Amino acid sequence: MAVERTLSIIKPDATAKPGATGEILARFEQAGLKILAMKRIQLSETLAQGFYAVHKERPFYGELVKFMTSGPVVVSVLEGENAILAHRDLLGPTNSSEAPAGTIRGDFGTDIERNATHGSDAPETAKVEISYFFNASEILAPVEALT
Numbered sequence: 245m246a247v248e249r250t251l252s253i254i255k256p257d258a259t260a261k262p263g264a265t266g267e268i269l270a271r272f273e274q275a276g277l278k279i280l281a282m283k284r285i286q287l288s289e290t291l292a293q294g295f296y297a298v299h300k301e302r303p304f305y306g307e308l309v310k311f312m313t314s315g316p317v318v319v320s321v322l323e324g325e326n327a328i329l330a331h332r333d334l335l336g337p338t339n340s341s342e343a344p345a346g347t348i349r350g351d352f353g354t355d356i357e358r359n360a361t362h363g364s365d366a367p368e369t370a371k372v373e374i375s376y377f378f379n380a381s382e383i384l385a386p387v388e389a390l391t
């Protein structure tokens with residue numbers, strides 16, 4: 245098992261739900277993922293377009309950008325053993341309408357677009373996505389708890 249870092253985005257549909265941001269972050273921490281960096285921001289159209297550039301030829305791209313700029317998002321860097329897969333397991337399937345209860349997308353999302361969260365899908369994309377939102381100086385290594 246390897247210690248990995250991944251990028252998480254809590255999307256506008258979830259940040260709009262009272263209590264959801266805190267509960268989602270608590271689920272990450274309860275699963276052993278450490279939050280090394282975090283910010284709540286409003287994405288500009290340009291920032292959202294750039295982040296999802298890989299999807300720019302897809303029919304849903306325009307709507308996706310519109311949705312992602314419709315309200316604040318919470319972006320964070322998570323670290324842990326197999327963090328990329330561990331995080332995606334917590335999120336559940338991309339389509340919230342198919343995501344089981346108990347998964348974050350099942351509990352907080354609505355459909356394939358309004359799916360509450362994003363998680364990096366591989367080490368290379370995680371690296372690119374983390375540096376899209378955070379400078380190295382904003383990412384703080386975990387500190388052991390004081391006893």
Ligand code: CMP
Pocket residue numbers: 299304308338356357358359361362363
């Ligand atoms: P995310 O994990 O953020 O990565 C790309 C996003 O595109 C995905 O979650 C969905 O929100 C969105 N998406 C993927 N497929 C579709 C689709 N068929 N229709 C609308 N949105 C989609």
